[in-house]
Amino acid sequence: MTAATELRAEQDRGRKAAQNREKWASVRTYVSAAVILFWCLAPAYWMVVTAFRDVGYTYDTSLLPTHITLDNFRTAFDTSFGNRFGQALLNSVFIGVTVTVISLVLGVFAAYALARLNFRFKYFVLGFILGASMFPGVALITPLFQLFTNIGWIGTYQALIIPNISFVLPLTVYTMTSFFREMPWELEEAARVDGCTQGQAFRRVIMPLAAPAIFTTAILAFISSWNEFLIASQLSNDATQPVTVAIANFAGAQPQQIPYTAIMAAGTIVTIPLVILVLVFQRKIVAGLTAGAVK
Amino acid sequence: MATELGPTPVKEPASGGTPIHHGPKGVGEDNAIASQGKWASWLLAPTIVALAIVIVYPIISAIVMSFQKDAGLDPVTGLFTEGGPAGFSNYTNWLFQQCAAPGGGTVACPPGTLGSQFWSATGTTFYFTIVTVTLETILGFWMAIIMARTFRGRSLVRAAVLVPWAIPTAVTAQLWLFIFAFEGIGNKLFNTTILWTGSEIPARWAVIIADTWKTTPFMALLILAGLQMIPAEVYEAAKVDGASAWQRFRMITLPLVKPALMVAILFRTLDALRMFDLPYILTEGSNNTTTLSILVVNQIRQGFNSAAALSTITFIIIFMVAFIFVRFLGANVVEQQTGAGKGKK
């Protein structure tokens, strides 16, 4: 046997093994995907089933939907008893979008400085930003309440937006910084050699590359503001309350009765559109930015 | 074969950013730093101001209050009166679990007071943090790897992963309480009769399961973003080269994802150390599930100044954990930059 045939045989074996491996890998992928789907969706399934169940059968444990009704969704949106769930949904979207946009812009600024610029006290700044995520949030409410009362902010949108921005900023800055550090900045240099200004180079070359990172950070920021309850429960009023507070306001028809079915309906209402929205945005934004990069 | 080629592609992107700082434009290092410093201050100012108003001000004001005694009752009028300066007594009372004695002075806190729960709450908090963050990292990594693959139904998986996290915590906690009820679906499904919230181990695991379910998507998304930043060619090269899946994971994925992973772990750790809603709604802190944040909330209802001291202690504990993380575990997001730029000169 010549060295050449030996090599070919070796390669053949290698290829077959690789094909086999690939087949197995794809089976494993699907099995894993199924397990992930089950783990993530099983509890949520129970939420949805309960949401569609007649309140008189709240504690039914049949796995399939029984005593199906839309009453819980009607109850959730019913405004006659002072529920403002619809309004609260809009509030949450408004607050969430504002918080996301502002904290992303600030986060990109700060991350650019931290990842790309050399300056003294960098560690101090990093520590300061991280330090903001270290105090128990529950203990911030009392001083914040006093501060906002003094300046007449209770029941305003900014009283909810500004704290939320501060809560997500450390995470935003750190994620963006860590991603920016990994960017191939030579490309920016190259673009500048080609006549772009630094700003143009950043927008046209770096931003598209950072798209997955920015998009992920945006989701993180939006959902964390979407989920915020503690601050909102004390600093909002009927007009500005977000959904988390509105859901806590759900009450059973009787004192002491916990309106599980209505809570689950509300959970379903706020979750499903959010997931769809994220998916649509993911396609649009990522596609758009990548297209920009190719040009 | 594989090992020879494995590490090579890793080098490129990792070191990609560094040369710039020694780039041609640098006239003098000092001047460059000064002008970059000016830029940096403008870019960082909005962030720092935002944090100063909403976080730093309340922290400082809480720290100021932590050196005041809580209001005491005037036995004659039955009204509360200002406590006056406390020195460090609010702090020492927590650390040494000392409570006010009926005749004046202090005694060891009797069981049933919040003061008696400080060290057990600290232990519980760390237990939750270590277990949940470990589970979430492993599960999150696994989910991210699956989501990064191309297969039919990938969007479905990506959507599903978002679900637990998009449900507001207020609903999540009620949902799990509902599932973990004695006659709830959890016991029914597995044909068990576990008192989930009735004794220590099940109660702790109820919290851990609920928290892991809820926050693994956070990890998964951050790691996924990290994975997406790895150029596909790097994998192709390694694959063509015959590197095994494990080799590719260890030599390519892990090092390249490390920065994103470290940030994710760091922030999850900070959040887990302040865990509040889930255990509070699921167990109200019974059966050794009282975390430091729950203790803070309970204490706020009994007296804010002492709660402020406890918050400050919690802050210091979390600060130390973060310090260890950044210093020794490489969670430093700028280390290589600064290291290359000035430290290692």
Add this chain to the structure above:
Amino acid sequence: MKTPKFLLPIATAGVLALTLSACGGGGGGGTTAGGDAEQGLDSRGPITYVQGKDNSNVVRPLIEKWNAAHPDEKVTFKEQTDQADQQHDDLVQNFQAKNANYDVVSVDVVWTAEFAAKGWLQPLKDKMALDTSAMLKPTVESASYKGTLYAAPQNSDGGILYYRKDLVPTAPKTWDEMMSMCSIAKENNIGCFAGQYAKYEGLTVNTSEAINSAGGSVLNAEGKPSLNTPEAKAGLETLTKAYADGSIPKEAITFQEEQGRQAFQNGKLLFHRNWPYVYNLAKTEGSSKVKDVLGMTALVGADGPGASTLGGHSAGMSVYSKNKATALDFLKFLTSEETQKFYATQGSLAPVLGALYDDKELVAKLPYLPVLKTSIENAVPRPVTPFYPAVTKAIQENAYAAIKGEKTVEAALSDMQASIESASAGQ
């Protein structure tokens, strides 16, 4: 030397923070008595009424009615969440900030003493006096602190013993009698008795009921703990023994109101201690298996009816209110017979006026009223103390351990005693 410019924002932030903390601080409670309680006594004008979630839509119609009659003294309704803890914290925040917009607030009976001692509630005496002669005595006691009325009792609540009429021949009168019927439960393979024993506020309710029903009390008349007594021991022992021998099923240590109701409605309990709300639901819910066999009676004690823990709410007037004359009229409106009747018929809220419990029309609508009257007449307010948050934690923590058998009854009681003493020792 070039000063690094980026330090500027940090320095500014620091200065800002320090300045703010200088003017914002001091929120930790404490009060300067006097002043606020004297102002605005004769003023009239628009006020705000603050209450937790209005479950059955009774407050809005009432306020509409009031506003129609008082166009210049309109009441605005500020609705809080459905959760008691959050209602409490929201009130505290607003009182601390001396918010004049919280004129009349609904206070849970257990918060009255705390808010009164903090100086946040207007004493209802002299010029601001309110006639309470027609009200059930325990409701008035629970709205008073150190002999002064601080809030207008608004609605009441008491425990009821529900039982299975099909299995229990005659309702038990005493605890021992009830325990002797546990053999019936065993024959039918169901649990005998359960209240609420998860570690939360409901456990304080059930523990105090056990102690009070045995003739003991958590706090004595001076507000000092009195748990080192044979009565207290006998009381707590009823629960620990019943749990140990299985008369109270194991799962009851995870029960709050709703889980207990679920178990009872599913036919898994012979006796069940719960609030009046269970009556309507157990009678009407499609899933209820006890619709036609639902019996009820007063709680049972050592030698007769037990001492229920009192629930319910009172309406207090903030000392920071600017229009106290209007606020007082509104309190009178809330406690008027007409309003009380409306509360009962529309919202199933137990009235505070004794006479209404014998009202034929009401009893026809709310058949549990006679039982509830016995319950409330024998009721003991939960410990009235400004240190209630600490007292309730001390009770929960130790009673929970005792019921689970992790601690002896003696140890649990003496730890409760010591914890409460320490909490009220102050500085």
